[in-house]
Amino acid sequence: xxxxxxxxxxxxxxxxxxxxxxxxxxxxxxxxxxxxxxxxxxxxxxxxxxxxxxxxxxxxxxxxxxxxxxxxxxxxxxxxxxxxxxxxxxxxxxxxxxxxxxxxxxxxxxxxxxxxxxxxxxxxxxxxxxxxxxxxxxxxxxxxxxxxxxxxxxxxxxxxxxxxxxxxxxxxxxxxxxxxxxxxxxxxxxxxxxxxxxxxxxxxxxxxxxxxxxxxxxxxxxxxxxxxxxxxxxxxxxxxxxxxxxxxxxxxxxxxxxxxxxxxxxxxxxxxxxxxxxxxxxxxxx
Amino acid sequence: xxxxxxxxxxxxxxxxxxxxxxxxxxxxxxxxxxxxxxxxxxxxxxxxxxxxxxxxxxxxxxxxxxxxxxxxxxxxxxxxxxxxxxxxxxxxxxxxxxxxxxxxxxxxxxxxxxxxxxxxxxxxxxxxxxxxxxxxxxxxxxxxxxxxxxxxxxxxxxxxxxxxxxxxxxxxxxxxxxxxxxxxxxxxxxxxxxxxxxxxxxxxxxxxxxxxxxxxxxxxxxxxxxxxxxxxxxxxxxxxxxxxxxxxxxxxxxxxxxxxxxxxxxxxxxxxxxxxxxxxxxxxxxxxx
Numbered sequence: 001x002x003x004x005x006x007x008x009x010x011x012x013x014x015x016x017x018x019x020x021x022x023x024x025x026x027x028x029x030x031x032x033x034x035x036x037x038x039x040x041x042x043x044x045x046x047x048x049x050x051x052x053x054x055x056x057x058x059x060x061x062x063x064x065x066x067x068x069x070x071x072x073x074x075x076x077x078x079x080x081x082x083x084x085x086x087x088x089x090x091x092x093x094x095x096x097x098x099x100x101x102x103x104x105x106x107x108x109x110x111x112x113x114x115x116x117x118x119x120x121x122x123x124x125x126x127x128x129x130x131x132x133x134x135x136x137x138x139x140x141x142x143x144x145x146x147x148x149x150x151x152x153x154x155x156x157x158x159x160x161x162x163x164x165x166x167x168x169x170x171x172x173x174x175x176x177x178x179x180x181x182x183x184x185x186x187x188x189x190x191x192x193x194x195x196x197x198x199x200x201x202x203x204x205x206x207x208x209x210x211x212x213x214x215x216x217x218x219x220x221x222x223x224x225x226x227x228x229x230x231x232x233x234x235x236x237x238x239x240x241x242x243x244x245x246x247x248x249x250x251x252x253x254x255x256x257x258x259x260x261x262x263x264x265x266x267x268x269x270x271x272x273x274x275x276x277x278x279x280x281x282x283x284x285x286x
Numbered sequence: 287x288x289x290x291x292x293x294x295x296x297x298x299x300x301x302x303x304x305x306x307x308x309x310x311x312x313x314x315x316x317x318x319x320x321x322x323x324x325x326x327x328x329x330x331x332x333x334x335x336x337x338x339x340x341x342x343x344x345x346x347x348x349x350x351x352x353x354x355x356x357x358x359x360x361x362x363x364x365x366x367x368x369x370x371x372x373x374x375x376x377x378x379x380x381x382x383x384x385x386x387x388x389x390x391x392x393x394x395x396x397x398x399x400x401x402x403x404x405x406x407x408x409x410x411x412x413x414x415x416x417x418x419x420x421x422x423x424x425x426x427x428x429x430x431x432x433x434x435x436x437x438x439x440x441x442x443x444x445x446x447x448x449x450x451x452x453x454x455x456x457x458x459x460x461x462x463x464x465x466x467x468x469x470x471x472x473x474x475x476x477x478x479x480x481x482x483x484x485x486x487x488x489x490x491x492x493x494x495x496x497x498x499x500x501x502x503x504x505x506x507x508x509x510x511x512x513x514x515x516x517x518x519x520x521x522x523x524x525x526x527x528x529x530x531x532x533x534x535x536x537x538x539x540x541x542x543x544x545x546x547x548x549x550x551x552x553x554x555x556x557x558x559x560x561x562x563x564x565x566x567x568x569x570x571x572x573x574x575x
Binding site: 075076097106107109120121124154172 | 482486571
């Protein structure tokens, strides 16, 4: 019964690689002609972008340029006006995507224990109970989580809650994991710790990660590639490749290579912010 | 002990008061246990202080002859009469009659009000359409409806229960609909991003998300049902219930019994509210967190 269920589940979940290490994905993410209007202002107008699956991509740009809107669009969270988004040739609906929200307090389910929160996406996929718990156990074993998951979310610290959110997003083994300013509500100490945990997740799982951050240091530290966005209508000002070796701890943040990348990004950013006067007003908040 | 204030009545649309909960229990040491007992004792004394003071003033005033005994009988005589009415008389019967009517009214109101509230709240256009109507009916004094309900449902229990149920229903519908309408969008988005369908999102997210606000409505509803039932017992025919008893006492000038009935009616309302708070604290442990 359980075996059958597993096979006939509407969206089967790929088994873990025996070593726990995922093979690096080679698909492409193709965004073509992406267009989105809010009211009568274009946030995205005929926007094209190619990304490599299995990479960690950060998105950084001026306030209100539509960073969050971008991942909301390509994750299917809000509808696209025009254009296509394909993940390795598949549509948004055909692709396993997960989303980590900025506000973990409003994203976790407070009526469920942390462990049930993590398990919940599997329940939606229609897996049987046994498979659900087995997969949760596997995930927890993989990441050596030091959190009492039998507590309710509101009994955990902010960092622990966001870790639970990330685990909940990972449980379905998504092809792409979207993170919308996931650590911006945490204090600096916790942020540094969580960045290391997230790198650990990335290096082990090799899910494609797409991170929106308002913190340049964070955007660079975590990414293979930083997309620097312009003001609206949004374009890519520059794609900055970060080839600092992994894992990148607090020490990496002060290495000359890192500092050089950061100052270059800052230059691009300042240029884009200054462009406001040329274009006039026309940016709102995102 | 956590602090509960069952006397607090919450109106529609109001946020539920935060409910404090003990943090996860660790087995206490003896010293901690002693400390905790002392704390509980001091809490109890604090709570008991107000009523004790009122009783003392009542007693002192009547002993010193400050009170007109034709309007305010002395406390000891009042309590003695009440005790006899409870143990040998019909006061228990009246209390249970009133309680029974309140619970009937409440069950009807909740059984209809929660589903209606959910349906109205789930559909913003429906809500906008119904908002004025519900608000208008809610603002109409329930007592003004007595004659109408007497006409439709007769003078018996049906009329009283129907009127109380109607009044409670409006408060419950309003609160539930408001809760559904204002459910946090993030959790709904989160469930949708996991691929949950409409019905599942409703059952797993919106219903639970709304539960704190629903309980605000239920608690306000049961309080209002008690008020309406007691008043209805006074003025709409019938031979029992606390309202009837109080009216009867007043007309036959049985003041000791009247004061006793007042105190016990108060106790009934307090207990109902407290019971709901306990249920709420158990089922909606996350409220206000």
